[in-house]
Amino acid sequence: MMRFILQLAMFVCVPLAGFAQKIDVVVPKTAPKIASEFQSKKGVNGFRRKSRHQGIDIRGPNRQAIIAVADGRVLDFEVGSCWGPTLMVDHGVGFDGKRLIVLYGHLGEALVRKGQTVSRGQLVGRLGNNHFKFRCISKVRHLHLQIGRTPRLTNRGNFWGHVRYLKDGKRGVNPHVYWADGPGRVTCFREGETYPKGTITYPVPCK
Numbered sequence: 001m002m003r004f005i006l007q008l009a010m011f012v013c014v015p016l017a018g019f020a021q022k023i024d025v026v027v028p029k030t031a032p033k034i035a036s037e038f039q040s041k042k043g044v045n046g047f048r049r050k051s052r053h054q055g056i057d058i059r060g061p062n063r064q065a066i067i068a069v070a071d072g073r074v075l076d077f078e079v080g081s082c083w084g085p086t087l088m089v090d091h092g093v094g095f096d097g098k099r100l101i102v103l104y105g106h107l108g109e110a111l112v113r114k115g116q117t118v119s120r121g122q123l124v125g126r127l128g129n130n131h132f133k134f135r136c137i138s139k140v141r142h143l144h145l146q147i148g149r150t151p152r153l154t155n156r157g158n159f160w161g162h163v164r165y166l167k168d169g170k171r172g173v174n175p176h177v178y179w180a181d182g183p184g185r186v187t188c189f190r191e192g193e194t195y196p197k198g199t200i201t202y203p204v205p206c207k
Helices: 002-013
Strands: 056-059 065-067 072-080 084-093 099-105 123-126 142-148
Touching: 072 099, 084 123
Parallel strands: none
Antiparallel strands: 056 142, 065 123, 072 084, 084 099, 099 142
């Protein structure tokens, strides 16, 4: 019931200009911390970025499980020359009626294939020991989670990084808008719980 009330509140509150940058974020103690925030100019390696971050970065050990943030369908998987193994999943539309195309970047491996349907909380990939191999991983093993609206499925040419997979890759969507417990309230996935449609849960299991 509480999640339903929060979802109704989000319909009213979210479509405000600039709202995404003003969200106060609360991460549960049981959730792995976010190492580089959305719109931050500080990279996961601690150095300053040239441009603002278009997703969130979460560090993890080798073989760290990566789980689906919502129900969806795998659009593609590719090992990018800079980003490394990257999974692109269509998670339908958010509670606000806008598409949720999610990139799970810098993986060690994907455990699902193109065209496969996935369920919220399903294991879709793992981190690996490739953080020195691909330049965009910045020598720090981590997941880069990014939300966009428009996937780039063909004619990728020489595009690289997030714009190789999202036509709007340089205009990332703030994931903190879509947490199941409400804006800014990072929501851990718990087996057996029901979550509002059009919301997301954390892409890494909580303890």
